[in-house]
Amino acid sequence: MIGSGFMGSAHSQGWRVAPRFFDLPRSPEMAVLVGRDAGRAEAAASKWGWAETSTDWRSTVERDDVDIIDIVTPGDSHAEIAIAALRAGKHVLCEKPLANTVAEAEAMADAAEQAAANGVVAMVGFTYRRVPAATFARDLVAAGRLGAIRQIRAAYRQDWLADSDGPMTWRLDKERAGSGALGDIGAHAIDLAEFITGLRLERVAGTLETIVSERPLLGEGIGLSGTASTERGQVTVDDVALFQGRFTAPDGGGFAPLGSFEATRFATGRKNALTIEISGETGAIAFDLERLNELQFFDATVPATEQGFRTIFVTEPEHPYLAPWWPAGHMLGYEHGFSHQVVDLIDAIAGTGEASPSFGDGLHVQRVLDAVGRSSNADGVWTPVHPHDPHEHQHAYDAH
Amino acid sequence: MIGSGFMGSAHSQGWRVAPRFFDLPRSPEMAVLVGRDAGRAEAAASKWGWAETSTDWRSTVERDDVDIIDIVTPGDSHAEIAIAALRAGKHVLCEKPLANTVAEAEAMADAAEQAAANGVVAMVGFTYRRVPAATFARDLVAAGRLGAIRQIRAAYRQDWLADSDGPMTWRLDKERAGSGALGDIGAHAIDLAEFITGLRLERVAGTLETIVSERPLLGEGIGLSGTASTERGQVTVDDVALFQGRFTAPDGGGFAPLGSFEATRFATGRKNALTIEISGETGAIAFDLERLNELQFFDATVPATEQGFRTIFVTEPEHPYLAPWWPAGHMLGYEHGFSHQVVDLIDAIAGTGEASPSFGDGLHVQRVLDAVGRSSNADGVWTPVHPHDPHEHQHAYDAH
Amino acid sequence: MIGSGFMGSAHSQGWRVAPRFFDLPRSPEMAVLVGRDAGRAEAAASKWGWAETSTDWRSTVERDDVDIIDIVTPGDSHAEIAIAALRAGKHVLCEKPLANTVAEAEAMADAAEQAAANGVVAMVGFTYRRVPAATFARDLVAAGRLGAIRQIRAAYRQDWLADSDGPMTWRLDKERAGSGALGDIGAHAIDLAEFITGLRLERVAGTLETIVSERPLLGEGIGLSGTASTERGQVTVDDVALFQGRFTAPDGGGFAPLGSFEATRFATGRKNALTIEISGETGAIAFDLERLNELQFFDATVPATEQGFRTIFVTEPEHPYLAPWWPAGHMLGYEHGFSHQVVDLIDAIAGTGEASPSFGDGLHVQRVLDAVGRSSNADGVWTPVHPHDPHEHQHAYDAH
């Protein structure tokens, strides 16, 4: 595993726990934790249970006794590491977003495609697909229980920036964070909407906004004079994004569904509310990550007097991923998705499952993010996800 | 009262019931019901308790013994009737939307302004303002309990068009209905958002869409050959509308809040879901017309461990409009707003209250609707509510 | 109508509104309001729209031009008035509880039975049966959708006594009120449980309790010295009741369902929470009067992965009582039950419906209340609703 932040903890928990509940075709071992700072890597490895540490990801990805590279670093290093690992024949699990730019993501998707020819697996970490209720929602849609889909509403709402005097952090600095609310949490809303429906966004029209553009600098960049309280840093990423989307029309024609999306860190009272509601001709589903064990399902084919959104408690052994856990009615939490990710990755490596979401899926999400930015810059006009102009890709990327 | 459809029933209930619970400064009498068809007007008057009927609204608005004209006809006749009534010195209550075009609405607002000089009251029927929970939400915002407002999400979702084979009706014919989902239900979402926040939309960017563009003709326009089942009519209004909005910045500067809006008749499982969520720096509120006695309120100023959306059961005697009704905990229903409308209208006439929403408010909503249409026609680009180009008002209106 | 308190207002609203929405086989007129105090009766009649007033119920029930007597007085006068009215051949609608004692209720049920032979209708006012969601719950049970019923939980929770320093009122004085939480609100829970399931309680085991036994006297019984704040009155009724119940076994044998009941005025935060949950072998329902337009229904016959409590929004035209009101999705409120009661009463009088709940039903509820009291006095032991000992009926009642 390369990296050791909050995601490192979550991924470690996945590697640690998955084999204790699921019968895996391969037995993963937690071999090496790579971090920039030797001391911190050591501490994290000890805490999380990794056998060794290293500060050199390049040599690590070349090691013969390492089969899988799990990348949990900030987005700007994803491309370089992932491409190197894939070229070295290692399976790669890469945290989302796949990269910070479309060009990087394209290079990664290319590398993954080449590696696939050699049986090498590449997967991107949109773990919310592995929340059982979300997976089950996908199953219901795939089984035709919603009929023709008309509208999709997806939002990821948090509120940790609601306080204007909340401090400036590196996450609000484009240089270091790469992206703001759209790239960080909006990407999940996009992927989840596409995963559940099996559709892809083709055009978007949206707005990126920075609601609070200056925040107090706390501890960083403070002068000797102790005038810290009056110094403020510039927020250079979006902290709210709103956009509409047009999905692909169903095969054989029909209405191309409309989507509306929101990513925000100003939704006071919403802590981690990744919500999605999908309206189809014969049914609807609604999901909220703040109640992740539940799925709302409306079946419009039962008699009118008996219709209603039903709260399915997605904890039955027949539900996706549930059988190896606890008896029905016992809830799973946030981190279980990381175990499910390990299960799916190992299955893909063993050839008993598919690597999904692929780097191609991750590239597509990256293109949607990019298109929203282009639309926002163009006063909100509808903008294609795949720009026709080849010159659009100005920032070519070269991963040596 | 001019008109006798579903709204006629609701308004009649308001006139009938309000004086039985509220102490009004004037005692309204249900004098004349005007309808096109004498027989149907007679039947409705008898059912609803109007003393007389007429088929001639022009003579009725001139009657000396009539003080108030309540207009519940389709939108295309609002302007003519309302302007005539106001010129005759009658107080006017006009159902929403104020008119079918901006030009009509401007003429009506002008007439109302002139009439106001003579103490004549004109009010437009956005009754959802009078749902106690909505009024109380406005009070919370006005008291500063939400702090600076950042985002507003308003939607009006129904599902009665979800079935593609649902029949064609006059409401889906632009000639007769004037507008589709945006004008019919989206107007409520706009008004409610502006009412609760006290802000006005300045710019919008949106999309109007007709999801199902042909529907079976049932009973109307059917030929002798009995081939009804294969004939289909053209849906000429929008059946879904999505738009973003930019509100006025607060006095003294600060962030101009962002809104996202939806009006749809394809939200499977949502029957009458006028929902609104407002995020402020120190609080948030959420409301759903399908649970109209409840208001969700999040107070971000209490300790973090004790924060949470609280479900206020808006049935206390101290809540707006509630005291004359039932003991705390006893719910009100849809039609109570019509009684509250009568109360407010009579108060305005007696000079003990203000006529709100005014025809000016109604005109503003009309302009927003128009701007959404213009944005949709311009590929979704951000569009001002008040167009700067005077030639924009091509369709001048003259109501003599 | 005899009486003019809060229930007088609700009943008047029923009489006023029902004919405006429903096609009734008879046209009721609001003829006479009878009250003890001429001035207050006059004011109420004027407010509520009764044509005349009287202070003499005895002469009123004899009037030839009066067909229906609606009794909304306190419970201690129900028996005398109802029996006199029935003997005079008048149809009677009597507020619940039917009476203050079993003996009175027996006499009333006898009188109703005799009157029925002459086509005279007697009905007791458990209006919550007429909340459409409750009626629809009954329909689901009757259609076998729950299978064999095992458990019933019914509670009526309010909180207006939660404050220990809340004032003493006549409702807390047994002499004047007759009963406390059990008789006043618990009676509704009992009737609703029996109505929905079609079962009757046969045995009960319970506890009556007075949580706050002394309360400040405000305004009543205050001496000249102005020491009001220190004087306290004795609460002589129960303010909380808990009991278990055993229902009749189904025809043909099987498990006799178990019930658990609560009536309380100390349920902090619950304003008017009449809740019921019924568990059957193949389904379950849950209802809460604080969301009276909704019914929770769990269908255990669908595949396990798709099971869940569904929130049926009971506002479809096909739902009980709904068709004449508003379009689907438009909520009803507390008072609509009183209109439905008028509809059912008029139907019973016209012979197009049944008088339900009958005085016999009311008597049965009275017996249950009595049995709970006897159980509480006997240290909570299981106690039959129909005592075998004929001497149990000590307080014979004679209504001349």
Next chain:
Amino acid sequence: MIGSGFMGSAHSQGWRVAPRFFDLPRSPEMAVLVGRDAGRAEAAASKWGWAETSTDWRSTVERDDVDIIDIVTPGDSHAEIAIAALRAGKHVLCEKPLANTVAEAEAMADAAEQAAANGVVAMVGFTYRRVPAATFARDLVAAGRLGAIRQIRAAYRQDWLADSDGPMTWRLDKERAGSGALGDIGAHAIDLAEFITGLRLERVAGTLETIVSERPLLGEGIGLSGTASTERGQVTVDDVALFQGRFTAPDGGGFAPLGSFEATRFATGRKNALTIEISGETGAIAFDLERLNELQFFDATVPATEQGFRTIFVTEPEHPYLAPWWPAGHMLGYEHGFSHQVVDLIDAIAGTGEASPSFGDGLHVQRVLDAVGRSSNADGVWTPVHPHDPHEHQHAYDAH
């Protein structure tokens, strides 16, 4: 760890995960898994990560290199193992219920008291105390936020026996299971109610019932003739329990709170609904294990218009146990309580925390269960938890 069923998996997860997130004063090692069957113990140890296995608990509890004995066997062996372990100076964590009889529990509590003198810790596994929302509820009550407590309603509802044709299992056989719904899940409701309020039940009045008394024998005890489908086994434990309880009065006098309790496996649609609602003079809380990250809190001290149950999302770092886990808004699941249990146990062993719930607490719960049984046998009469009659303890227990 002694035992290897479903609870073994949950406890193992606790031991495995707790040290990865919490800074513990001691580092636990997963040493020996003891099971009856060597092969199954081996498999479980390998799956769950225990270093060795054994089939002899007696020798294991004597091992010098073992410090803690974690007992997850069926209830009938708890006393023997726990007492032996305590006498050997080992710290003991024992699954609930503490024992199958009061006599056993008394012996265990005695042994724990003696061992405590030597610094040996004994704890019983009511893990639901360690759900952060439940712990936080306790904190709110302890801080006086509810004022004087009046009523407590606790229920544990499941539905896995709802189907009458569900198979007979050992859990329904008193010989093997020891207890039914009351002992298995009702015990949790009792402990949670007492934990949150800090009160103890003194008297109870209740009913035990077996709703379905015969069930098909599947696979076990089936004869050669293959007539399995017609053979049925006898259910010898209660499958539903209802009781009322009287808690200790607060210090200094005042109302002794009333409780109502339910434990059932017939609550169709309720999968794991351990619910509790506590009404106090100035506030109330409500909790449901099916939404274990949420706590409902009603604060009756804010203005009446702003009161309402608020849904506290108990995921803030300031909430109990939360800081080491994920950022605010990220949910915990069922098994996290087992990690918290390990944390508390290690803290108690290290002297930095208290062993709670103690074996004394477990004994008390056992006495409540016993008293409910005695009340049920005595036709539901109120029955003291501590019987005055010394002969009540007929079944003396001797743990050699």
